[in-house]
Amino acid sequence: MQSVQEVTATMRAKGLRATPQRQCIIRLLQDNHSHPTVESLYEEALGEMPTISQRTVYQTVHDLESLGEVRLLDLGTGSLRVEPNLENPHHHLACIVCGRVVDIPVEFPGLRVPDDYLGGFSVDTVEVVFRGRCETCT
Amino acid sequence: MQSVQEVTATMRAKGLRATPQRQCIIRLLQDNHSHPTVESLYEEALGEMPTISQRTVYQTVHDLESLGEVRLLDLGTGSLRVEPNLENPHHHLACIVCGRVVDIPVEFPGLRVPDDYLGGFSVDTVEVVFRGRCETCT
DNA sequence: GACCTTATCAGCATTCATTGCTGATAAGCA
DNA sequence: TGCTTATCAGCAATGAATGCTGATAAGGTC
Numbered sequence: 001m002q003s004v005q006e007v008t009a010t011m012r013a014k015g016l017r018a019t020p021q022r023q024c025i026i027r028l029l030q031d032n033h034s035h036p037t038v039e040s041l042y043e044e045a046l047g048e049m050p051t052i053s054q055r056t057v058y059q060t061v062h063d064l065e066s067l068g069e070v071r072l073l074d075l076g077t078g079s080l081r082v083e084p085n086l087e088n089p090h091h092h093l094a095c096i097v098c099g100r101v102v103d104i105p106v107e108f109p110g111l112r113v114p115d116d117y118l119g120g121f122s123v124d125t126v127e128v129v130f131r132g133r134c135e136t137c138t
Numbered sequence: 139m140q141s142v143q144e145v146t147a148t149m150r151a152k153g154l155r156a157t158p159q160r161q162c163i164i165r166l167l168q169d170n171h172s173h174p175t176v177e178s179l180y181e182e183a184l185g186e187m188p189t190i191s192q193r194t195v196y197q198t199v200h201d202l203e204s205l206g207e208v209r210l211l212d213l214g215t216g217s218l219r220v221e222p223n224l225e226n227p228h229h230h231l232a233c234i235v236c237g238r239v240v241d242i243p244v245e246f247p248g249l250r251v252p253d254d255y256l257g258g259f260s261v262d263t264v265e266v267v268f269r270g271r272c273e274t275c276t
Numbered sequence: 277g278a279c280c281t282t283a284t285c286a287g288c289a290t291t292c293a294t295t296g297c298t299g300a301t302a303a304g305c306a
Numbered sequence: 307t308g309c310t311t312a313t314c315a316g317c318a319a320t321g322a323a324t325g326c327t328g329a330t331a332a333g334g335t336c
Contacts, residue, residue, distance in 0.1 A: 017332050053286045074214035104255050120273025129265045135258025155303050191315045
């Protein structure tokens with residue numbers, strides 16, 4: 001995602017208000033490669049804004065998705081995860097025990113649906129998920 | 139998955155009881171390529187067994203997973219989907235609108251995590267999900 | 277800087293998928 | 307046929323996510 005200044009500018013350009021709550025969440029997502037859940041984002045935000053509500057975090061994260069600043073991942077870990085790193089295309093490696101997710105910044109050429117199997121589908125995205133156990137969960 | 143007879147034999151061998159409810163669900167899954175949700179399986183089962191409970195369907199489906207007869211997929215469509223086709227390795231194409239899932243029986247060579255990025259992870263499975271819109275949802 | 281309009285917020289209730297729990301039932305063995 | 311005990315039905319409970327509403331404050335205007 002872009003810098004806090006750029007994102008807030010984009011929000012204002014779209015008629016959205018750059019509230020302290022939103023700026024706080026945007027700040028917490030800067031250079032964040034931990035794929036946080038909304039819950040963990042919320043808990044971090046509580047440190048800076050003791051009255052922020054979980055609802056606001058959900059809303060903000062969805063707003064940021066609409067603006068194209070983050071992606072919301074469902075990797076089967078039970079809850080939504082926020083992915084602010086859209087600049088470098090990559091795939092994911094997820095721990096089936098603790099839910100930790102790390103980026104695999106590799107492109108796999110030839111990863112497309114053969115025409116025979118398309119059956120009228122129009123494909124937008126390809127997602128590769130490697131699953132296993134991380135070092136501490138082995 | 140194997141035939142109804144084979145699966146029930148496997149269950150008995152493992153000390154599980156082959157109840158009519160379980161046999162009904164196993165039958166509904168035979169040659170089923172629709173990736174049904176538990177809810178839809180339950181509704182189909184109600185036609186044959188009007189008193190079966192959703193809870194039983196959940197339990198049975200998990201039991202079948204433990205026996206290695208089915209896989210339970212979370213493709214981000216909001217609910218669990220049952221995959222009885224484990225014989226032919228394949229990936230998935232999912233409609234982001236209606237949740238329909240079809241198999242893509244293609245293997246992609248070279249789909250592995252480069253050692254540089256493993257970081258102590260031991261990888262068990264690779265899953266490729268193509269997302270888009272199916273013909274009727276376009 | 278003060279004012280006003282209205283998007284946003286906090287907090288709570290609600291939904292939906294899934295799992296926990298318990299007395300009653302029936303599968304499969306002797 | 308009878309007995310033991312896994313399984314079932316039905317309901318309550320959990321957890322993630324969303325809907326709702328009065329109160330609040332962001333940001334443009336004067």
